[in-house]
Amino acid sequence: MEIYQFINSFYKLIEINLNLKLDFSGVAVFLLTIVFFSSKDAINNSQKMDNENKYVGMWVTKDGYIRHELLPNNRYDEARGNRKSAYQGDYKITVDHIDYKDDTGFVADGDFKNDILYHAGMILYREKVQ
Template sequence: MPANKGYTGMWVTADGYIRHHLLPNGRYDEARGNKKSAYQGSYKISEDHIDYKDDTGFTADGDFIDGILYHAGMVLYREK
């Protein structure tokens, strides 16, 4: 189980097009537009940094700053 500091849940871009669901078991599911599960994989959180590894082996990362997730040029907000 990742040390997630309460970061699990749904994170979305302002337009709702990209949605990251950070699951409590260390897995994520990313939807894009109408395509559910466009990417799936695992994640690990260290402090306020997140490392992603999708099921094909692609890696990416991001940072949580003041309640906002900055990831690969995207800005995602916690879904209310």
Template sequence: MTAVATSYHPYVGMWETADGRIRHELLPNGRYDEARGSRESAYQGRYAVSGNHIEYWDDTGFTADGDFVDDVLHHAGMVLYRRG
């Protein structure tokens, strides 16, 4: 997998749960910033997308993954929707 490196990639941008509590910002440089509730930048790291699958590696060494289905991100038991 290669990191997303262009701002026009369809998954770059903000993704959030329906209640807005969990927010993933997928940055065009292959990095992400996750906020939880009022805690901004709770987790940060890199990500890579292959097709509709995303892999996350946070800066503490934790790994996770998810899948985009019909422009909805399914990640670690959460459902995140594109903001905006």
């Protein structure tokens, strides 16, 4: 009975505010369409966030000289040797591709494959959390 009351209230709202004449089934279809597309967007956004978040963390070259820390706020901090924060900037991940733009405007990119980051001729491995 609650859904019927909700649809009926929504029907009256549409009729009064939008001056549309829809029958009861038209309102129901309209509401279901809104719910469908809203949930579809929520799922897509959730998948996008999951994809971006799966790469957050520290990525290092085999010798440990270069370290990229991908932060959850789409910022990165790159250390080189003893120079902590040698470069900082923004990153954007699309599927398994990463685009970097440091704070000076320099851009670079890379690709993740099998939990390895290939970036600018370098190979970086995910640092294991202990």
